Amino acid sequence: MSEKTSQKIFLNDRLVDKDQAVVSVYDHGLLYGDGIFEGIRIYSSRVFRNQDHIDRLYEGALAIRLEIPLSPEEMTAAVEKTVAANNIVDGYVRLIVTRGAGSLGLDIRRTSNPQVIIIADTISLYPEELYETGMKIITASTIRNHPSALSPRVKSLNYLNNILAKIEGTDAGTLEALMMNHKGEVAECTGDNIFIVKNGVLKTPPRDAGILEGITRKVVIELATEAGIDVREEAMVRHDIYTADECFLTGSAAEVIPVVDLDGRKIGTGTPGEITKKLRKRFQEYVREA
Template sequence: MALKIFLGNKLVDEADAKVSVFDHGLLYGDGVFEGIRVYSGRVFLHQQHIDRLYESAKAIRLVIPLSPADMKAAVEQTVKANNIDDGYVRLVVTRGAGSLGLDIRKTSNPQVIIIADTISLYPPETYTKGMQLVTASTIRNHPGALSSRIKSLNYLNNILARIEGTDAGMVEALMLNHKGEVAECTGDNIFIVKNRVLLTPGLDAGILEGITRNAVMELAVEAGYEVRETSLTRHDLYIADEMFLTGTAAEVVAVVGLDGRKIGSGEPGPVTKDLLARFQKLTRSET
């Protein structure tokens, strides 16, 4: 069945969801987006995603043509129109159509695009057995050039690193920052566990402030774990007791190997399993 896409200010048929070839979102990756999960028909951590979308837009001087409340309603309308029970929402705002130049003053009509569809997750065995990672040679964008806290439409940095991962037979890849420190993976934040203490790179490492990352950190503190944001090197990861990733699609998934080295016991660890169970319980309670 064809999807209903929210475009501009209304729902349209998938075949009619079109934007101008002069839109700066297409020409220059000039825009922002959010990826949001839906559980049992309810949009998960909806307000946090809306807040981050508008913060990203403000940072690039993009005025979104809908109020946050209207945007939230539009997301819920799109989910309902497509009968999404468990799925994914891609919320995009482009700069709008303009000239073949960089001047944003010559753009107009920013486009709001909301797609609600089913989601392709990691295979179930990934959660029971864990995943392997490889470190990409492509580093994260320098935060002095483009803040990693802006979830922009230009994802080429992440895509190039993901290509390295897939070339190595991995479904994810680790990215370092300009200082050679651990930043994040191409689509997920990263944590290690050492002596039952959770360690994760801070925002100054050049990472996206993940919504799921923050939720898992809150769950960990509530469960009595110590959580620290700190600089990490690959050596810290190699000698970790456990490692896991967090993300909208990934949720909480164990990493059992990095660059050919076994992490911990080589199986998902007890802290990772506990936090995955707590996160899954949170998704049920939110719905």
Template sequence: MKIYLNGQLVSKDEAKISVFDHGLLYGDGIFEGIRIYNRKVFLLEEHIERLYESAHAIRLPIPLSPAEMTKAVEETVAANELVDGYIRLVITRGSGSLGLDIRRTSDPQVIIIADKISLYPEELYEQGLKIITASTIRNHPQALSPRIKSLNYLNNILAKIEGSDAGCLEAVMLNHKGEVAECTGDNIFIVKNGVLKTPSTDAGILDGITRRAVLRLAREAKLEIMETTMTRHELYVADECFLTGSAAEVIAVVELDGRLIGDGKPGPVTKDLKSRFEKLTRE
């Protein structure tokens, strides 16, 4: 495996950063998770745009231009000879002192890892997931904007632990108002009476790249779409439910908090959008 580290492709064992890096000390940095399909980086332009928006929001200077970053990602994929895989693109604040002052940091680190990923067992893409609602909520949007894809995922990790303890691979997270936000690593959709519904970005969710792609596919399929406030009750009584994410792709949810969703099987709209998404990844 070759990892891109600040302009060089190095072995996994050689890919090292300072223990004083604020990405390690404080989770001060940003990242993107990106898919590779048939040797092509999927929706790379959208991921790069979001990366630089996150960086700008936290005043983190990236030492490469977007064009240079794009080239670095593509070169890393080629060096690892990946046909299908996953990229983790990380920018840290850089090395500094044992304090919070960003003025005492320097040399932001650019790290690109290209590898394989399997978030869920293959059979669950056919059968659907059973999930729970976590008691850990999403960060308050006035504390940390959910539009920033930062290195600090501790609340998501705590919610993921709750799901794991309950024997589930995912968990729904509510926002500070008690409304449905998203899952620990995925955006969430439901179908009710033929209408596709998903929480709006105002609910405190990450503006997912795969979420955007699925919404575009739904429009092409002439589905009625609502980006709206949602409650757990609406999930319980939905006809269908599914999740989207760069790592997760599109996967059905068939049970939430011990309640079957629909008939307990992936529904027709979910299957159609999953098929459309798979086709999109191979174009």
């Protein structure tokens, strides 16, 4: 964003100055985490995989019976408009839809006026040097929500499950934490999907492991397949991560970042592996081409 440009936030149906972008203290998004969101990347002033994000947003809204006041086409245009208004060349969009203002109770019939909030800004999730040297992570004792309680495919505003695991990571001196599912299998990290490489095969937990179907995860699978890499979605346990040749994480904010240590166990050589570096390089090229 240009220093001369005051930040504009899209709120419901128009762009407003940042200090005017306010919602009611009775909004169920604030009171109960009742809403959904998307984190979307901007590369070279273009919104990356906007349609995929919009599709996931509306699927999540349907799942939680939230009626979004804009059509998918209007939402797509609103995202583009917000990015342009803030002169973002390389950055990040946070798209939020809340249930709207209601009463001090859970009954959604007492809510009205769902709020659409679009923020376009810059972002830096991890220090740049970790993309070259790799990061260390730990396994959190906090597990992912049971998929029968809250589907991980809904990118809900209620991120307390992830936050508690993130606290465990930061308390241990790491910037990320691995989360297991209710079966004791590897699910994902607090904000990223996880991949490993073993004997030249790229592996990642399947959808039924209780993961968010990440957009960057999807792109990396596509790029790996195009490169002739054998890609498999299969259940994993921590032992598979400990004994992997390579490991990396993916996410809209994180992009592709190597992991070289889990719970004090060195992964592979303890440095980013060749397939990880190849896919990271190809991803960086692809986002400028797409």
